[in-house]
Amino acid sequence: MARLIREVMTRNVEVIGPNDTVxxxxxxxxxxxVGPLPICDGKRVQGMITDRDIVVRAIAEDMDPVRTPVSAIMSKGIQYCFEDDQAEDVLERMEELQVRRFIVVDRDKKLVGIVALGDLAGEESGHRVGKALEGISEPASH
Structure with missing residues (x-):
């Protein structure tokens, strides 16, 4: 039976503002x-920051975490899906793009949740999630 993202996503996602510090x-x-935090100005998602972003983009570059706003190191152009998308379609997109999570928005593009690869692991898709994770975990060839 096809599941919608709203059935498996995490709701009430904590966010941080673009001017908040690292x-x-x-x-x-x-x-x-948690490792990721959506960056929101109101309900609209501006980007995403992860624990890895803090290490690679801020600490490794000697940025002052007390004065550096998250907007300076956030990932822009983040991937999202709609709450009424089919879970199987989102899993397919995660595989193609080699990402572990999507922001979930409503049709007005307001944040309503987040969905991670693990959320999509059901009886029918568990094997596919494992295969997707293998591909995502492999280093990209340059």
């Missing part, structure tokens, strides 16, 4: 025990 993002990630 330190505030790191503390929020620690307190929530």
């Amino acid at each position: 330190r505030e993002a790191a503390r929020k990630m620690r307190d929530l025990d």
Whole structure:
């Protein structure tokens, strides 16, 4: 039976504002025990920041985490899907794009949740999720 993303996504996603600092993002990630945080100005998603972004884009570049806004190191052009998309279609897109999560928006493009590869693991798609994760975990060939 086909599932919709709204049936498997995580709701009430914590966000951070674009002018909040890298330190505030790191503390929020620690307190929530999460790796990614959507960056929102109101309900609209501006980008995404991950724990890896903090290390690779801020710390490794000697940016001051107390003064650097998350907007300076966030990933822009993030992938999203709609809450009424079919889970199988989203899984296919994750495989193609080699990403582990999508922001979930409503048809007005307002944030309503987040869906991770693991959320899509059901009886019928568990094998595909494993295969997708293998491809995502492999280094990209340059």
